[in-house]
Amino acid sequence: MAADGGTRAVVAALLANLGIAVTKFVAYLLARNSSMLAEAIHSLADSGNQVLLLLGGRRSRRAATPQHPFGYGRERYLYSFVVSIVLFSVGGLFALYEAYHKWHHIQEHPDDTGVDPTWWWLPLVVLAIAMVLESFSFRTAIAESNKIRGGVPWVAFVRRAKAPELPVVLLEDFAALLGLAFAFLGVGLNVLTENPLWDVLGTTMIGLLLVAVAIVLALETKSLLLGESATQEAQARIATALTEPTGVERVIHLKTLHLGPEELLVAAKFAVAPGVSAADLAATIDEAEQAIRAAEPTARVIYLEPDIYRADHQPTARPTPVSGPGH
Structure with missing residues (x-):
């Protein structure tokens, strides 16, 4: 199941990021590199994001209610969208603010090299260890x-992908590895040249990277929140299955909508022969539903409408909505 694989990837990323965040904060407190602080906040934000993904997965499994008759599958999309907001604000914008703050500090204290004579090596060691741990998480995803x-x-x-967890973890882990490389470059060049502007540059690159990844995540999860159809392959399987019953002449139209990553709503109108009996029509609908579910197991909610096909049929125009109290 895709959901199980996504959960394993999220848990692996959560454990890795928690350990990485602690070591980065310790390294920052001792060495005071802005790149290290940006990376520490990045790992902390990622840890919170993984908790949000797990929470969304758990809440999406709630049973349907009269107020939410199609269930809560889209909560996974909602929490993934929240993840993009957290990554943008807590991760990206904070890193850019920290870069500006460090640059402003350099202007006021031009003699400050930004290199601690005792702990200069610690951020580099921590970043190298973080790369190894993040690589394990990325490999799992x-x-x-x-x-x-x-x-x-x-x-x-x-x-x-209709299941948001794996794409989110993939993008976060990729951004984390690239951010670690930027931090290592900024801190390393700062140590070698004793020019703190390299640290500012590394922090800026981390911030821009996180903002870019957050925007990509927001755009993709927004599309899922608005409602996406099944893939073209799934729609083709459903259309083929719908024509299997002997009473179905053709598919007039077919629409699908993801109620959740593993829950698909199918609505279709199909043509039958004129004069077919109600009993035969009911049997055809039952057979069509069974064929659709066999061809596409994610089709949980199916609405089928039989009709007489007419090539010259013109759909009736929709009535203009009447505005008034309660609308």
Whole structure:
């Protein structure tokens, strides 16, 4: 199940980020590198994001209610969207603010090299260890994604995936590794040249990276929140299955909507022969539903409407909504 693989990847990322965040904060308190602080906040934000993803997964499994008859599957999309906001604000904007603050400090204290004579080596060691731990988390996310990705390219997988957890963890881990490389570059050059502007540059690059990743996540999860149809392959399977019953002449139209990553709503109108009996029509609908569920197991809610196909039929115009109290 994609949900199980996503949960494993999220838990692996959470454990890695918690450990990394603690070591980064300790290194910052001792060495006072702004790149290290930006990375510490980044790891803390990532840890909070993984908790949000786990919470969204748990809440999405609640049973349907009269007020929410289709269940709570989209809560996973909502919490993934919140993750993008956290990454943008707590991660990206804070890093950019810290870069500006460090640059302003340099202007006021030009003699400050930004290198601690005792603990200069500690941030580099911590960043190297963090790269190793983050690589394990990234490898777990890649392994779980490969189980469902098939031969789809990675960019297409991130854009088309209906389960948000794996794309979120993949992007966060990728950004984390790239951010660690920026931090290592900034801190390392600061130590070698004793020019703190390298630290400012590293922090700025981290902030811009996190803002960019957050925007990508927000755009993708917004599309899921608005409601996406099934993939073209899934729609083709459903259309083929719908024509299997002997009483179905053709599919007039078909619409699908993801109620959650593993929950699909199917609404279709299909043509039957004129004069068919009610009993035969009911049997055809039952057979069509069984065929659709066999072809696409995620089709949980199915609405089928039989009709007589007419090539010259013109749909009736929708009435203009009447505004008034309560609308």
